[in-house]
Amino acid sequence: MxxxxxxxxxxxxxxxxxxxxxxxxxxxxxxxxxxxxxxxxxxxxxxxxSGHVVGVDFPPEYDDWRDVEPVELIDAPIDKRPTxxxxxxxxxxxxxxxxxxxxxxxxxxxxxxxxxxxxxxxxxxxxxxxxxxxxxxxxxxxxxxxxxxxxxxxDFDLAAAGEARQIVDLVWGAALTRFLSLSARQLGDDFISVGRVQGPTLKLIVDREREIEAFDPEDYWELFADLAKRGGGADGTFEAQYFYCDDDGTEAERVTEEDAASEAYETLEAAATATVESVRRRTRTDDPPAPFNTTQFIRAAGSLGYSAQRAMSIAEDLYTAGYVTYPRTDNTVYPDDLDPRELLDAFVGTRQFGDDADALLEQDDIDPTEGDEETTDHPPIHPTGELPGAADLDDDEWEVYELVVRRFFATVAEPATWEHLRVVATVGADEGADLSLKANGKRLVEPGYHAVYPYSSASESFVPDVAEGEALAITDTSFEAKQTQPPRRYGQSRLIETMEDLGVGTKSTRHNVIQKLYDRGYIESDPPRPTRLARAVVEASEEFAERIVSEEMTAQLEADMQAITRGDADLEDVTTESREMLSEVFEGLMESGEAVGDHLRESLKADRTVGACPECGSDLVIRQSRQGSYFIGCDAYPECTNTLPLPSTGKPLLLEETCAEHGLAHVKMLAGRKTFVHGCPLCQAEAADAQADRVIGTCPDCGVGAASETPRDGGGGGAEAGGELAIKQLRSGSRLVGCTRYPECEYSLPLPRRGEIEVTDAACEEHDLPELRVVYDDDREPWDLGCPICNYREYQAEQGGGSELESVTGIGEKTAEKLQDAGIDDVSSLKEAEPDAVADRVDGVGPDTVREWQAKAD
DNA sequence: GCAAGGTC
Incomplete structure (x- = not known):
């Protein structure tokens, strides 16, 4: 040794x-x-x-998708390589x-x-x-x-169980992904992927959409009455609802026969009073929530408007900064060594949490809630007790941090107590046409955890104190025709909860899977809706490879992994059997490959079809130019050359909504946080055609007396060419201040996409241009944009703020700050820097990364 | 360029 x-x-x-x-x-x-x-x-x-530092993959000779038949991947060797x-x-x-x-x-x-x-x-x-x-x-x-x-x-058996999963996932995922992509001739960035986890997740979404489409709404009616306590004034009025007992004695409010509903309503409308038949009071306790695991955290953050991905990304930042515990956990039971009093103490005296911490510490005993799941790897998500300073977090980070703190507070707080009051009153009993009304009141008697956790509803509903036999005045009645509603789409958090219930994915991957479905063009909007492509992929899988879209595959794999862990099976047994099963799947697939491909291609085209071409009646579809920009072109090209432009930022997505005038689908441009709805592309183009250019001054590049110093390069024909500056609306929906001699002179300044642009009487002395103002049609304050040249300069200064470095290397703002701390504040100092020295001084950056940046800078 | 699982 x-x-x-x-x-x-x-x-x-x-x-x-x-x-x-x-x-x-x-x-x-x-x-x-x-x-x-x-x-x-x-x-x-x-x-x-950093988790796995080696990964499994096929040897390089299997890299070319067109050279290797997907079926060959089933028995291809698998390497482990450092990643x-x-x-x-x-x-x-x-x-x-x-x-x-x-x-x-x-x-x-x-x-x-x-x-x-x-x-x-x-x-x-x-x-x-x-x-x-x-x-x-x-x-x-x-x-x-x-x-x-x-x-x-x-424990080599336990590790082998994990390796079996890696192999099964790779073989099934890669072979089927390549098969579908090749059959649909979708190679490159837009390949068609399937896998053990994304498959069932997508099927959940598609199945729900199928239910919604197959849903047949039924009519029903509901009756309401406003009841007033005598002498109670306006405060004594409350709403009650008609109800009856159906054949098996259960209480129902919905009347499914219109005649019966009308008849009951006649009785109700004719009555002046209702007599209180029963009053029931109950006290209910409302227990505080369990500690946060990843899924419940995502759900709570979701109700604050954060996507699953965004919530996790913020939680990871808070974890790295030391403010919260590890955010990837299934555990909902605090470990023994967490002393709630000690943690509460950390918040005493702080402006935001001090009072609540004091109040909680005053409780006689503090006994945290527990959830069902107790695992041993990480504690539930809770604050560490290290507090961020006022400037350490941005608004979103603060909101999420406060959520985590308050959730911890809630788990050590008292239950809330509610008083429920149920009043049943009858109408028309004297006339023999007996009809019942009920009202349920709810009052928060002891706020308990609600005092420190404002995220869960604590709304009260008012019903006054009444006595049995008391007569109440009927002050108003209503008869409402309604329809049963289809099931609701899964929201992101509900989807993650369902995945957890089915055992699909892990605490660390579920939110990424959903993001992947968006990125792959399988789902769009929020709550997510499946695209045509997604349906086609699910349909093809259901027919030929049902396992890949069923949660059964995970369940079976889990059972196999447990067998390996126990020593009842080995890696070889499990992977061999899985490969045999996949071979059978491929027999069916290869027979029907062409039909599968046709179906996928049709669906892809449907996802891109905007509507009928107004010139020739063929389909207008979204296309991409060689330069990569998107536009709408006619499917009958070159016979029909009709085109419509699209905005230059973002990736277009077609919405379900269509234009009433042109029948074309509305377009949304996906551009991260700058995502916006473009609407009907033809309406946009027509609006631009109808909008005359509004001249506001002379062009600084080519106008009469143009100054030589200009804020940006124009392609203009030099000064004195007589160009004027005008507010223009383009057919693509963009707006700008540009030269009237375009395209000879390309001078232009961008304007915001939204709001109406007004030219004011005020003028900019420096540039001799009127100041502009943007007015919105909702209740937003108008924006005084000012002189368009000054505005554009400010905008550039904001965007560029020290960051040639950011744009050249593609690094984020935070990394740029760290580099600055290490003395690298521009591109030239980056090029001269020694990669190892930089890596040593900048956290989370390796020398290879530095070399990559340097390569980009060259 | 495929999966899912770690981690950043």
């Missing part, structure tokens, strides 16, 4: 840092090697991986010299596999070092120390 230092390997850097801190008693030092943190103390070193080169190389370096290795990855199946990957990398360079495995369910001093005192061996 060698005498080198002990090497501890964790699943992520964050865990490495905390374990080093615990085991070293705070004395560990951190150094960066190739952008990877290594923590060192005593005779020990600790390094964090995180930097981490792998640092790991190898340290492992070579290690005297002992301890694998401390997460305590779950995937963690065991990640541990085994590390094990194999260590073994490649050091074949006799002792390799131990430690397991702990939370990174606390007690658990970590005890785990390191009782090391165990890696």
């Amino acid at each position: 060698s005498q080198g230092p002990e090497l501890i390997i964790t699943e992520k850097d964050n865990a490495a840092r905390r374990i080093a801190e615990i085991l070293s008693g705070g004395s560990a030092e951190s150094e960066r090697r190739r952008g990877v943190n290594v923590y060192t103390w005593g005779g020990r070193r600790c390094i964090g991986l 995180q080169e930097n981490i792998v190389s640092v790991l190898r370096l340290l492992a070579r010299k290690a005297g002992r290795v301890v694998i401390a990855t997460d305590y779950d199946r995937e963690g065991e596999l990640i541990g085994k990957e590390a094990y194999e990398l260590v073994r490649e360079v050091n074949d006799d070092v002792r390799i131990d495995r430690v397991r702990f369910s939370s990174i606390t001093e007690r658990e970590v120390k005890s785990a390191f005192e009782n090391p165990d061996d890696l």
Whole structure:
């Protein structure tokens, strides 16, 4: 045995840092090697991986989709390759010299596999070092120390279960994805993908859409009366609803026969009073919610308007900054070592949470709620007690942080108490035409957790105190004709909850799967609706590869993985059987390949068809020019050359809604946060044609007396050519201030897409142009845009703010800030920088990344 | 350029 230092390997850097801190008693030092943190103390070193650092894939000779028959992938070999080169190389370096290795990855199946990957990398360079495995369910001093005192061996069966999943997913996913893409001749960026998790998720959405379409609404009627307590004034009035008991004695409000409804209404309308028949009071407690797991967090953030993806991205940022715990967890039970009082103490004295924390601390005992799921890897999401400063978070981050804090507050708060009051009154009993009305009142007596958690509804409904036998005046009645409604579409959070119920996907992947469905053109809008392509993919799968769109495949795989874990089966058994099954699927598919392809292609075209061409009656479809910009062209091209332009920003999406005048589908332009609805492309073009250019001054590039100094390059014919500046509306929907000599002079300034542009009497002295104002047709304040040249300069200054660097390298604002901190504030200093030196100084950036940036800058 | 699973 060698005498080198002990090497501890964790699943992520964050865990490495905390374990080093615990085991070293705070004395560990951190150094960066190739952008990877290594923590060192005593005779020990600790390094964090980044989840899987190796990935499974087919060998390179299988890379060309057209060269390899998809069916060949079923029995193709599978390689494991490093995917995180930097981490792998640092790991190898340290492992070579290690005297002992301890694998401390997460305590779950995937963690065991990640541990085994590390094990194999260590073994490649050091074949006799002792390799131990430690397991702990939370990174606390007690658990970590005890785990390191009782090391165990890696569970190779558990890891093999994970490997079986990798292989089955790759083989099924790749073979079927390539088959569908090839048969529809969809290669390149818009390939047609299917997989074990996205398949059933898409089918959920498609099935719901089928139910909605097949839904046959039924008419029904409901009757209401306003009842007033005598002498109670306006405050004593409340609404009651007609009800009856149906044949099996259950209470019903909906009347399905119009005659019966009318007859009841006649009685109600004729009556002046209703007599209280019964009054029932009940006290109900309303328990506070369970701690947040990922799914419930996403759901709560969803009700604040965040998409699943966005909610998780914010939570990850808050986690990295140290304000909340790890956001990927299934656990809904706080661990024993979480002391709620101690955590509440952290909020005492703060402006936003101080009062609530004080109030909670005054409770006699604090007993947090618990959910059904108790796992051991990570705690439920809760605040860490480290508080962000006022400037540390933007508005969205703050809103999500507050949600997490308040959820924690709610879980340690008292239940709420409601008083329910149910009043039943009868009408027309004297005349023998007995008719019942009911009203349910709800009053919050003890707010309990609602006082600290305003996100769940605590709305009251008023019903006054009345006594049995009391006569109430009927002050108003209504007769409402309604229809049963189709089932509702899944919202993103509901979809994630359903996936969790079915066991499809994991806490870390479910939100990404939904995003992937959007990116692949399978769903659009929110709540998501399936595209024609999605239906075609589900239909084809149902016919030939039902497993790939059914949650059964996951259930079966889960059972197989458990068998491997128990030692009742091995990886070979499971993958062989799965490959045989896939071979059978392919027999059917290959026979019908052409029909499947035709169907997919028709659906793709349907997703792009805007409507009938007004010139020739063929289809108008969305096309892409060679330069990559989108436009609408006629399917009969070149016989028909009719085209309509589309806005230059974003990717077009056709909406269900069509234009009443032209019958064309409305267009939405997807551009992240700048997404907007373009509407009917023909209406836009016609509006532009009808809108005369409004001249507002001389063109600074080519107008009479044009100054030589201009804010931007024009292609103009030089000064004195007589160009004028005008407000123009283009057929693509864009608006701008541009030269009347276009296209000879290309001088232009952008204008906002929305609102009506007014030319005011005020003028800009510098540019001799009138100031503009944008007026909106809703209740928004008008926007004083001012001189268009000054406005554009300000806009550019805002956009560009220090960031040639950002636009050249494509890095985000935050990375740019970090680079600036490291002394790199422009492109030239980036080019001169030493990649390793940059990687050492900038967190989360490796030397390879720096080299990539440098390549882009060149 | 395929999947799903880790992590950033």
